[in-house]
Amino acid sequence: MTAMADVTFYTNPMSRGRIARWMLEEVGCDYEAVLLDFGTTMKGVDYLAINPMGKVPAIRHGDTVVTECAAICAYLADAFPDAGLAPALPDRGAYYRWLFFAAGPVETAVTNNAMGFTLPTEKEQTVGYGSLSHVTDTLEGLFADGRSFVLGDDFSAADVYLGSQIAWSVGFKTMELRPGFADYIARLDARPARQRATEKDNALMPQQGAG
Numbered sequence: 572m573t574a575m576a577d578v579t580f581y582t583n584p585m586s587r588g589r590i591a592r593w594m595l596e597e598v599g600c601d602y603e604a605v606l607l608d609f610g611t612t613m614k615g616v617d618y619l620a621i622n623p624m625g626k627v628p629a630i631r632h633g634d635t636v637v638t639e640c641a642a643i644c645a646y647l648a649d650a651f652p653d654a655g656l657a658p659a660l661p662d663r664g665a666y667y668r669w670l671f672f673a674a675g676p677v678e679t680a681v682t683n684n685a686m687g688f689t690l691p692t693e694k695e696q697t698v699g700y701g702s703l704s705h706v707t708d709t710l711e712g713l714f715a716d717g718r719s720f721v722l723g724d725d726f727s728a729a730d731v732y733l734g735s736q737i738a739w740s741v742g743f744k745t746m747e748l749r750p751g752f753a754d755y756i757a758r759l760d761a762r763p764a765r766q767r768a769t770e771k772d773n774a775l776m777p778q779q780g781a782g
Contacts (some may be wrong), residue, residue: 576603578647579631581621583607584772590630590735591641592772595630596764597731598651602630606775616679641674641732648728656728666729669713669721673733677710678698681736685745707747710737714751726762734759 577600582588584606595602607613607627614625620639622629629638630647639644648657658666680700683689695701713721721729738756740746759765 576601577632578602580604581607581618581629581631583609583628584775585609586627587640589768589772590594590732591628591630591643592693593735593768594644594647594656594728594731595767596768597656597728597762598647598654599648599764600651604771639674640735641670644728644732645670656724656726656731658725658727661662665722666727670729672709673729674735676706677733677740678738680706681740681745687742703746707749711749714755717751720755730759 578595578738580588580591580595580602582592582604592604607618613627619625621631621636624638626638627642628643628734629636630643632650637643641713645657648654657663676699679698680703684703690698690702692702695705700706715772717772720726721733734755737752738747738759741748741752
């Protein structure tokens with residue numbers, strides 16, 4: 572009898588599921604990937620019972636279902652502590668700060684910019700991110716001291732999520748490339764887990780010209 576995987580992973584290679592797969596590769600757990608299609612199986616009854624939003628990624632670990640990339644990263648870091656991707660609880664201030672800064676201000680600012688939505692200056696105080704320039708300035712300041720990762724020398728789940736946001740945004744030119752960003756992205760790209768995740772997702776991408 573084949574043993575069941577530790578985690579069931581619902582994804583599509585053209586989605587934020589790439590972030591969750593990278594995290595799964597980092598923790599090194601056994602997982603089964605379930606590939607879903609936009610507009611069909613992602614909106615089907617079976618998957619809506621897992622995530623009523625009909626979006627990926629999501630994971631099931633035993634009886635626990637987790638959606639939202641930042642939550643998945645934080646959960647997996649705690650569920651598989653041997654990977655060492657979350658600091659001890661008393662030291663988690665910066666870890667939580669930057670993980671959820673990425674999930675809130677960064678993602679919102681970058682998405683709005685990509686959609687061509689710019690707030691009038693007098694309205695910036697009404698949203699959590701203020702402006703894309705404020706967000707980018709803050710991230711530039713984070714790496715101004717030459718640190719290797721979000722928490723300094725130690726790679727963590729915060730780098731999986733925040734690093735993915737920065738790399739994606741810079742790559743698609745929805746965020747300006749600031750000092751420190753290129754070196755940070757290069758360090759992330761050099762991680763074997765990120766390389767494995769990228770290879771697996773790229774292999775699932777639809778081929779050009781395919782019917």
